[in-house]
Amino acid sequence: MSDPASAPRATALREVHEKAGATLVDFAGWLMPLRYGSETAEHKAVREAAGLFDLSHMGEIRLTGPQAAAALDFALVGHLSKVKVGRARYTMITNAEGGVLDDLIVYRLGEEEYLVVANAANVPAVSAALAERAGGFDVEVADESADHALIAVQGPRAVEILAPLTDADLDDIRYYAGYEHTVAGQPVLLARTGYTGEDGFEIFVRPAEKAPQVWDALMAEGERHGLVPAGLSARDTLRMEAGMPLYGQELTDGLTPFDAGLGRVVKFEKDGDFVGRTALEEASRTSRPRRLIGLVARGRRPLRRGQDVLRDGVTVGTLTSGAPSPTLGRPIAMAYVDGDLDTTTGAFTVDVRGRGEDVDVVELPFYKRQS
Secondary structure (H helix, E strand, O other), rough: OHHHHOOOOOOEHHHHHHHOEEEEEEOEEEEEEEEEEHHHHHHHHHHHOOOEEEOOOOOOEEEEEEOHHHEEEEEOOOOOOOOOOOOOEEEEEEOOOOOEEEEEEEEEEEOOEEEEEEEEEHHHHHHHHHHHOOOOOOOOOEOOOOHHHHEEEEEEOHHHHHHEEEEEOHHOOOOOOEEEEOOOOOOEEOOOOOOOOOEEEEEEEOHHHHHHHHHHHHHHHHHHOOOOEEHHHHHHHHHHHHHOEEEEOOOOOOOOOOOOOOOHHOOOOOOOOOOOHHHHHHHHHOOOOOOEEEEEEOOOOOOOOEEEEEOOOOEEEEEEEEEOOOOEEEEEEEEEEEEOOOOOOEEEEEEOOOOEEEEEOOOOOOOOOOO
């Protein structure tokens, strides 16, 4: 008999997904839609029109108090005290050795209030680390993940779909900005952020049980614009094409931001110490033992995580993510290779079940939308 306590948690949109025919799977302890029909069709809809995602498995941790900014400057690698009210930053939380515990988006809601958004599997660890690191500051840390639902509308027609349903002037909301508005009559935090490489918005609904009303309104308005519900499979291929790292694959606690080519998120210029500073300063000065690259297959055989990368028959790295790219029409992958490897020469292959698949090394991202 299964243990009810170990069963995945359902989001406030579970019934909506079931009615839409979604394939639901356990993802990071949550019952999430993998796909509704064709994952390729969902992917293409996001690139050409728009897709609607349930991201309610993500975690929301609120910091409030006079020293909220100082606490985050100490706890994270970013310079969060420099972020203006209404803006957001992509950043990371590392351990003392500089290894990435999670990558985060932090929204500054007020002079003394921030919302930290963490990846689903890491919410308990991030919440605990923030509470511990904030111990010497005048700030309150509260994990509010259970109170929120998170819906994302992503794609070139996102503005057209959302505009009639919100009191916000969407032209005034810049990329990586978020403000309190209403959507479908519900108070929300409306942010111009996403994980697909397209324009779009993330809508934080609180209380979570109001999410079906917002979802249904977006679907009704979006139908004539080509909006479709999209699942985790499409989200993964979209983020891969956009060259965006996934925690647990491109980012782990054994890798620093510099390994992932994301050293720019580490802000050494901020005053005072922060967790991992000494190790990260050393990492910034030394050659990287690993480097993240993009690969495009010349054939059709799938590239998958864990496969070896070879140059002239010699193993030089390992795939971290791989999948067919609906936009490029070829399999793509990201891989860590030796940091000092010259990728401009030699024949590169990936070991696919004992046979070499010819690949080309390309600059990330694989896809970049036209502005």
